Amino acid sequence: MQPGVIPSPKTGRQLVDEYFIENRTRLLEIAAYLDRLDRTDPSLVNRDFRVRAFQEAIALLADPSASDGPDTRVERIQLLLSDPTTEPLPALDTKSARGAYDRWTLGVA
Amino acid sequence: MRYIDLHAHMVSRTTDDYVRMALTGCVAVTEPAFWAGWDRSSPDGFEDYFRHLTDFEPKRAAQYGIRHYAWLCLNPKEGEDRALAREVVARIPKFLELPTVLGIGEIGLNRVTRNEIATFRDHVELALEHDQLIHIHTPHLEDKFKGTRTIVDILTEYGGIEPSRVMIDHAEEHTLPMILENGFWTGLTLYPQTKVSPERAIDMFERYGTERICVASACDWGPSLPDAVPHFALAMRRRGHDDALIDHIIFDNPAAFLGQSPKFQLRGAEATPAAPAMPRSESDASPAAGIAAA
Numbered sequence: 383m384q385p386g387v388i389p390s391p392k393t394g395r396q397l398v399d400e401y402f403i404e405n406r407t408r409l410l411e412i413a414a415y416l417d418r419l420d421r422t423d424p425s426l427v428n429r430d431f432r433v434r435a436f437q438e439a440i441a442l443l444a445d446p447s448a449s450d451g452p453d454t455r456v457e458r459i460q461l462l463l464s465d466p467t468t469e470p471l472p473a474l475d476t477k478s479a480r481g482a483y484d485r486w487t488l489g490v491a
Numbered sequence: 492m493r494y495i496d497l498h499a500h501m502v503s504r505t506t507d508d509y510v511r512m513a514l515t516g517c518v519a520v521t522e523p524a525f526w527a528g529w530d531r532s533s534p535d536g537f538e539d540y541f542r543h544l545t546d547f548e549p550k551r552a553a554q555y556g557i558r559h560y561a562w563l564c565l566n567p568k569e570g571e572d573r574a575l576a577r578e579v580v581a582r583i584p585k586f587l588e589l590p591t592v593l594g595i596g597e598i599g600l601n602r603v604t605r606n607e608i609a610t611f612r613d614h615v616e617l618a619l620e621h622d623q624l625i626h627i628h629t630p631h632l633e634d635k636f637k638g639t640r641t642i643v644d645i646l647t648e649y650g651g652i653e654p655s656r657v658m659i660d661h662a663e664e665h666t667l668p669m670i671l672e673n674g675f676w677t678g679l680t681l682y683p684q685t686k687v688s689p690e691r692a693i694d695m696f697e698r699y700g701t702e703r704i705c706v707a708s709a710c711d712w713g714p715s716l717p718d719a720v721p722h723f724a725l726a727m728r729r730r731g732h733d734d735a736l737i738d739h740i741i742f743d744n745p746a747a748f749l750g751q752s753p754k755f756q757l758r759g760a761e762a763t764p765a766a767p768a769m770p771r772s773e774s775d776a777s778p779a780a781g782i783a784a785a
Binding site for chain 2: 387392396454463471472
């Protein structure tokens with residue numbers, strides 16, 4: 383990853399000391415969310431594009447190459463969740479966004 | 492600490508929120524016209540909203556030593572109705588001379604439809620015709636990348652646009668570079684769920700620097716915090732950044748963008764004590780402030 387314009391005032395060790403616990407909490411929340419979905423309906427990943435997108439995004443978190451090049455983990459996940467098309471919609475379909483783009487044409491379970 | 496909240500929908504907030512903002516150092520807010528959560532039924536509904544933004548809300552804010560400014564438009568969520576948009580756009584010019592109106596906003600796109608784009612262009616042309624600053628909303632979630640790219644492409648088509656007079660708001664990691672590379676200002680919206688957390692906003696400042704980037708609460712009727720900017724300042728201190736850098740981001744930057752309008756004045760607002768005696772209810776409000784009980 384390219385170095386920042388404004389250097390971090392904290393060292394890597396200090397960032398771990400300061401932020402490890404709250405990010406450990408976030409990690410466990412995601413794990414528990416996925417367990418909850420599995421307990422309820424393990425087929426959702428094949429039937430709901432939002433669950434599929436979530437699972438593919440998690441794979442990017444663990445990809446060591448994700449921090450190489452101009453796109454960081456957060457940018458790669460943002461793009462995975464984004465509508466990649468360029469043509470305007472012919473008319474309004476819905477008022478609100480859903481958080482992920484259905485690139486698999488799975489629809490919503 | 493002192494700060495300017497460049498994007499706050501105060502019509503949706505309580506008086507207690509003004510108090511929280513004043514107590515935490517807010518000296519000015521700017522309020523773009525936006526979607527009420529439901530579609531207005533007529534141009535008259537918009538005109539009443541514009542009167543609320545330009546008459547009532549500045550008086551309410553002034554009671555707490557906060558300057559209140561507004562941006563006017565028909566918002567992107569209602570931009571699909573072209574007939575309504577044309578009628579509302581035709582009514583905006585008479586408000587532009589008012590002393591607290593800074594420009595046209597928050598225009599932009601929602602689902603990136605053909606009609607939304609046509610309504611967006613109407614507003615851009617209105618701004619150019621009246622030499623106004625422009626404040627732009629970029630779409631939510633999966634629509635943000637496509638919408639931001641479309642907005643940047645459209646704006647760069649117009650020869651008369653000065654990018655330094657345009658704020659393309661609600662940027663995130665995947666849209667910030669394309670906005671800055673084209674010379675526009677941008678904003679990071681500090682929301683508890685969608686958009687950007689204080690920690691991610693700080694990451695973007697560390698990666699890209701502070702030039703032409705602001706932060707704002709965009710507090711409204713959804714999950715949002717009227718004191719999101721001071722929360723950001725606290726997170727900056729926790730990360731080890733000094734007060735001069737924080738002040739530059741939360742005060743100098745919005746003052747530089749907004750100061751391009753001669754109407755935007757801070758003198759007096761900063762000198763006002765942060766927490767003046769506040770009326771407890773409408774019936775306690777000073778008639779001089781224009782909020783006397785009906």
